[in-house]
Amino acid sequence: MGDASIPLRLHPSGKTIRAEPGVPLIEALANAGIILDAPCGGEGVCGKCRVIVREGAAAPLAAERRLLSEAELKAGVRLACQTKAVRPARIEVPELSRLAEFHQILSGAPNHHRSTAIDAAIRKQHVELAAPSRDDDASDAARLERAIGPFEADLRVLGSLPGRLREARFCGTAVLAEDRLLDFEPGDTRGQSFAVAVDIGTTTLAAALVDLVSGEELAVATQLNPQTRFGDDVLTRIQMAAGDGGLARLQASVLEAVDRLIESLAASAGIQRGEIYEVAFAGNTTMQHLLCRLDPRCLGEVPFVPAVRTALRFPARELPLKIHPSGRVYVLPVIGGFVGGDTVAGMLTTDLADQPGPTLLVDVGTNGEIVLSAHGKLSAAAAAAGPAFEGARITHGMRACAGAIERVTFDGTLAIETIGRAAPLGLCGSALIDLAAILLDFQVISPEGRFRRSSDLPPGTPDDIRQRVSDDPQNRAFLLVPVEQSAAGQAIVLNQRDIRQLQLASGAIRTGIELLLSRAGIEPGQVAALYLAGGFGNYIRRAKARRIGLIPPSIPGDRIRYCGNTSLAGARLALLSREKRREAERLAARTMHIDLAADPQFQWTFADAMIFPSGDQ
């Protein structure tokens, strides 16, 4: 940090952080580990990254004048993506603007029919060696090899071996990753062996601390992918990576968050970072590229070629990650430019290739991935759903955190539930689907997605629906929460543009499902099972997902299964089983990667999929 850096004192913690002059506060705060909500990618559009600058505020910019009231501006409220560090300042970050905590359930071992024996890549072997003597002057490496078999080792491990062996009086525990020696520890440490599984989502990171001896998950933690401040979708980041220093910044950004996750996992389980020997990562192809600083430029253009598809194994210090000094990284193999290690992890977790009937895996996220296993063949496609399901690009959308409406029901009157029972701030993906399904049922929106005027609603439409329909032809909308009940400072509505965003997101995934089935000659009704994956997947109500056509309505609802964060679960399997790693490689290699956009049927199918199903299915 240069000498010209500017001190920013945080209220109420009293902590001072420093920022380079001209850096937007959102970045300065992110660098200090304080991640703000910015679904618009820091473009001054969503107005969510509010901070209060108590002293040293700069004059508000146009975007701030547009999104903030006069009273707010006077009180020092600013948008952290717009206002820049220009002079020493005192800053308060309202809890609401933070994204430190997520409401997300990480299921441990979902849908696991077959239990896998633990056969981790990291293994420990306790040995007692004879000390060197004039009759036995074998090198230290050869002495150890006599006991544990041939191994490879980095220079630093070989270099410290004389000291390690003697500190342990030649009686200790060899730590190996496959056939690579990582350490020689004094005493018998076989009971202590840990690893971390990480799901690198475009929006959210989730990590689990795994006990490699028992196979148990000792702790989990999640956090926002701080790369979101550079843009909420994959393509924006690919473009940024192409710029000068962009890739390095993106990598540093995600690594810093992974570092914090590891710190928090170790702290909550009461172990040392040095006892973590391996970290396994699963994410979409772009996230894995950014993590490993692999040039992602070709993921942004036809035909979306990854740098490498196979699994990666390398020293953790190459990223770097602060775990055991000789710790390792494993990154799952990918299927194609938009079907990544997270999908392979999902296939691994669900045993997708071994299911008896035609089976689908659908991972609903910023990028939706669909895999079909049928007749011994595997095919996969990516659907550019966009971040609507994560609350972005929806007028009052937000991520699934405290204050988010996560459920909307109608039982005579419209009712909402919020996360943390807080006053409502906006709606997250599951509520968006709920509400759209209700509006379709009451014909407030047509199958084509158009808002009807209240006067056009069928007779018998309940008052609590009819009264909420705005008839302003310039801005047709449905009132979900009136201003006086809202914590957002304004009414929470769903408008015509939001419905279009939902149609695009839902239609993209539906198109993927339909095209994969059609190519395999399978009717939706023949699907034996559909696994709904992704952190968000768990909150989607099946009936509603069918109602809005996210899932073909002809797939019976009872064949839809939730399987949670299979990306994280698959990364964990890769830590615990070398056989699962081999299987991941095989799955990635044999899965046919379908480029949906190149399918001649794509346009027609997509156009059809944008139409909401009629209500009688």
Next chain:
Amino acid sequence: MGDASIPLRLHPSGKTIRAEPGVPLIEALANAGIILDAPCGGEGVCGKCRVIVREGAAAPLAAERRLLSEAELKAGVRLACQTKAVRPARIEVPELSRLAEFHQILSGAPNHHRSTAIDAAIRKQHVELAAPSRDDDASDAARLERAIGPFEADLRVLGSLPGRLREARFCGTAVLAEDRLLDFEPGDTRGQSFAVAVDIGTTTLAAALVDLVSGEELAVATQLNPQTRFGDDVLTRIQMAAGDGGLARLQASVLEAVDRLIESLAASAGIQRGEIYEVAFAGNTTMQHLLCRLDPRCLGEVPFVPAVRTALRFPARELPLKIHPSGRVYVLPVIGGFVGGDTVAGMLTTDLADQPGPTLLVDVGTNGEIVLSAHGKLSAAAAAAGPAFEGARITHGMRACAGAIERVTFDGTLAIETIGRAAPLGLCGSALIDLAAILLDFQVISPEGRFRRSSDLPPGTPDDIRQRVSDDPQNRAFLLVPVEQSAAGQAIVLNQRDIRQLQLASGAIRTGIELLLSRAGIEPGQVAALYLAGGFGNYIRRAKARRIGLIPPSIPGDRIRYCGNTSLAGARLALLSREKRREAERLAARTMHIDLAADPQFQWTFADAMIFPSGDQ
């Protein structure tokens, strides 16, 4: 190499080597890896080391006038052991003058009885790849693998592959080290591939730039090992390494010198450091440990256990060395705690294991190493000669650089020759041996190494000897250069303590030779050949070495062969041939490491070896 060094341009290669002023051409050429046949040991007797000095020839000396015809002298023919580097010259080395055994792949000339094809670990392959298309969306790594076969690669290489392939428009040259991809270069760069061989001596570093395409040595350079400032012997450095930060300082010290050598080699050959893909190192076990920062603590105590004995291969950035960013390091395997990669390199260079009769390899340096190949078995031992042969621990000793007396002769009067024809500053190892031999011949010193009083000298002792013997009982000494002719500011003498140092150094090596022979049941007279290696080995006059008992006098003089810096030559072989690397591993593994000090005969043999031979052998 000092700034005063003289350029010598070799014909017909066009290559330029550099020599210190006054150095005989045979030495300058040997330093550059061109070993001439000199069965007389460079004494101007056999006339075999003929070279043609096309420009810059010095006036012929007496020995040359005796052995060469007038027409030859006119044509510039000179004896390389007699004629010295005094001014820039153009030199042609006739094929006939070269020592056949050491050509092998080093020169690439056709008439070798055992030529090894170049099969370097670094290889280049030129490929034209199809650009990705919708029908062919293989990853960049897979695309390249289709053309060159499976490879491994570091993260940074994989990460930059998309950019490298596209900059080259998919048509370029893959650079591999074994099966590891180092780079993909635009265009066809197969003609440009370089590596550096380094001999890490305890006292001196020598490096050669090798063209991996032609096998030629493009430049050589030497420099003092800067670790000498921390102590001139191996044990001092091992002790220093055990202290806080000591190992890191020692490593940094030698790396800095290696860096300078690489810089100077690249500059003199006009290539970029980035075109150097590999560096091979050979040195004694401690030097190799210090280079790689392997904890050397156990090399300083019985039973002298190395951290590792096998060859090491690792990325150059781990040291770090500034060569190609993905460049590699190869370190030769070692035999034991005091018989290192330099000895293995010597065995490789001399084809020691394949010699028909019992053959010795003796490397005279700060640490002397002796290897015996006999009856299909190989045994090796180290002799702690100490630095006397490099001029250290001798009252007026010095290294072989300008001003050092390098030769002492007696032909009625005592005469000296200095390096660079400079005024004498002190005496280096070869002069020490010469002078001791003369003093033994005239009985100035007894076989036990005691100075005699001038009055006790036999009648007929020449005046120029008798007058130089000091009779001061407190400080018996022999005056080599009186103060008025000395550039050292004082008279240059050899005293009783110096003789003791010589006895220890010489006796140590002789003991090693005797014990190895004795264990194999071989009499010295049965030795078919003795290879005298090491930079210094070239300058020892065989008759004198036998006279002082460094070499058992019962080994006939004509069986002693000089083979130059075989450590450097062996490192070079390892760069050029993967088969030679495998052979090095096999040699290191099958050579029995003899701990001389543990031999019950050691004390007696050493005591005997300290006695100078009587003069009649």
